[in-house]
Amino acid sequence: MEPHKGNRLGDTARRLFLKSLRPASARLARHFRDQWNELHLDLGPLRATFRSYSPAKLRTDLSAAFNVALLSFPQGMAYALIAGLPIQYGIYACAVASIIGPLFQSSRYVVLGPTNATAVLVFSSFLNMGGEVDKSHSLSLLLLLIGFALLIGALFRAAALTQYVSRTVVIGYITGAAFLIIANQAHHMLGVSIPEVSTFSDIVIQTIRHAGQTQWPAAFLSLVTLLVWWWLKTAFPKLPAVAISLLVVSVLALPLRFVSLPIHYLEPIPFGSWPITLPSFHWHWFSQLASASLALAFFAAVEGTSIGKSLASRSGEPIDPNREMFAQGAANVACAFLGGMPVSGSLTRSALNWISKPATVLANLWSGLLLAGGLLLAGPLFAYIPMPALATLVVLTGLSLINWRDIHIALTTTRADGLVFLVTFLSALLTPLDFAIGLGIGVSVLLFLQQVGQPSLVEYTYDEEEGLREKGRSEERILPEICIIHVEGELFFAVADLFREQIRRICLDPSLRVVILRMRNAHHLDATCALALEELARMMHDSGRHLLISGATRPIIRVLRSSGVIKTLGRDNVFPLFGVHPNLSTRNALLRAQQLLGKKESEVRIFYEKVQVKPKAGEAEDNGST
Incomplete structure (x- = not known):
């Protein structure tokens, strides 16, 4: 009886295993069928060509x-x-x-x-x-x-x-x-x-x-x-x-x-x-x-x-x-x-x-x-x-x-293009061609990653004449307690350490209590940089300071929300980008900063960049406000 029982258990397990494979195989078959249909390879165009020939x-x-x-x-x-x-x-x-x-x-x-x-x-x-x-x-x-x-x-x-x-x-x-x-x-x-x-x-x-x-x-x-x-x-x-x-x-x-x-x-x-x-x-x-x-x-x-x-x-x-x-x-x-x-x-x-x-x-x-x-x-x-x-x-x-013109363009456009051309050309002469192609593609990708792997972090300030603008190196902040950092570039895993280190250096200023990251021109935030943001937020919170984000685009908001980092930052400290007036989010972040500092509204002057909006017929041109 025991062997018979063992056989029944084995048959049951086999049936369950085969049954579990059916949904996966069905999904794979549907995927291939859909991919085939998208190619439109039913020879229909050729039949139509013969009909009208x-x-x-x-x-x-x-x-x-x-x-x-x-x-x-x-x-x-x-x-x-x-x-x-x-x-x-x-x-x-x-x-x-x-x-x-x-x-x-x-x-x-x-x-x-x-x-x-x-x-x-x-x-x-x-x-x-x-x-x-x-x-x-x-x-x-x-x-x-x-x-x-x-x-x-x-x-x-x-x-x-x-x-x-x-x-x-x-x-x-x-x-x-x-x-x-x-x-x-x-x-x-x-x-x-x-x-x-x-x-x-x-x-x-x-x-x-x-x-x-x-x-x-x-x-x-x-x-x-x-x-x-x-x-x-x-x-x-x-x-x-x-x-x-x-x-x-x-x-x-x-x-x-x-x-x-x-x-x-x-x-x-x-x-x-x-x-x-x-x-x-x-x-x-x-x-x-x-x-x-x-x-x-x-x-x-x-x-x-x-x-x-x-x-x-x-x-x-x-x-x-x-x-x-x-x-x-x-x-x-x-x-x-x-x-x-x-x-x-x-x-x-x-x-x-x-x-x-x-x-x-x-x-x-x-x-x-x-x-x-x-x-x-x-x-x-x-x-x-x-x-x-x-x-x-x-x-x-x-x-x-x-093609001498193509070669001239490749050599003179940028240093990266010139280097890629020379590496590919010389390796094609000295090594097998399949290796030369792979080496050329690898060098071009590495140079591209090096180029996009250097996000621009620039501190901004504001005045009555120019509004929100880039701050000079020797220029002091109007409000020593608030720092606005304009972040521009790709925020993917390769730049996480550089991004974290640059923000950390800025935060070493003992008088600084609020840092606003202006991210309207930051792109492709991934998990590594999201974790770096979370670490910065925790570090500042532990020292009684605050990290705010302004101009967050929908993809950045989506990453922050799906990763849970937005909870660490605080939902009230993240300000999405406005389409018509892209710097209103920075204005709102400054209002939030004054609230965190416990200052009255009259103590902090709020500015945002003037935005040229094409007026409709019969309307005056809107130059923004302060």
Whole structure:
């Protein structure tokens, strides 16, 4: 009977435990359902687009799609080359992202695909692993991790977090990445091979060390590519100079294939070849790729959101950053199974798409189909593309990323911005890029906290001419027993000790009996500073003195009330802010001070700052009162 009784007790406990889990699981399911519904990912916009699609819209979209596809072919190859991957991976990514993106995107202008930033991060991340992870076999797992990170971030509406990344960090990172791109392609332009190294300084040293082995035919072909590109940019600025330069130089180099010259050509892609990849999971790979995937997902979100917002401000059309983030996640997951490399929002292709003025978001879809068809049909022709020519175009792309005006603004605006830029830029040259991004963000946050962590505490006085004003250092108080301290700035945990110490020093004056903290311009009071206020109030009360607060805003009143600190201060000693006359609360605090001091009203003159109120028609202007 006892075992049977024990089993019944165990079953009862199990049922109670499972029953207790049901409300939590139901709440979690409702939360995910609500988050999904807020993204509006029911493909309704795409169905509506197809319903109203017309031949005129199709022609406009195909024109934009053709322009973008022409640019995507050489850029995809270039970005794959930057990442150290086979060139077809870049075109796979461009095609897949352009087909999957429109299913979820909110903007018709943003073009998804590989970018300089994601390519350099992939290159840097794998080099930093020191060959411990096989790049070709683990790439699909990396893409899957990036995609899941972006999808989860979109469901939890994390796109808003990208606004906390300083533009100075992005400028420093992109500038450092541009130098890394240029340095990593220089040996291809010279026709020499160097060992794989992970930082800018090591790449430069190895390139200089092997410069004596330069193959002059390759260097001459690089020079020809540069001249053709320059002529097209100056004579025909509206044409896709990168794609045409690559085509022209490949045609010019055809006779050189029949001569034994040391020129390296790209590997051909078999006709109709598009392999399906299945991500392989290995715990050792996961532990190595986790941090790289988070860095790539974060920067992809930052890059895609900034591009989308920039184009939205120019077009006047709304954009949902979380939907764009979800589209990026879906595109990366698709690339994990259909080949490719990490994708984000492309700045150059999105700008070209904006100039081309597509009618609908389907322009991206047609561009992806054109890329897929071109790759399947023209893959064998890649064997005629010289590597020095493609490397030269990659270097030119890297040079275009260096924005000297942005660098000048970052260096000269404030000392903090200059320091953040230099730290991010130098760390991008000397360390892996994912570490450089984290270091730049960390330094910018620390400098911001240092800046806001110094609240301004200024003593105020009053006179008949100016009313309430700042008191000079050598000026004595009109009433030695009363001190008015104007508090301005952020009152969060980092400033609690400084805030407490400054008030304590003021309170050392033996003649002082009442301190009024004027907090109309104080913000974000938290528990740490609330406790500091309570400690000050107790200290003053124990010595027979009083602490009053004037100009308390609603958030400050809410914190004081919810924490219970208002009871220690005394409800009669806290005076809320008045909207029309913001200094009436200080007047009321002075009246309360005279009451605490036991003085008659005639013994203390009450002043408050004059407030200019715009008079209505027919009314006299109210200049305040004393």
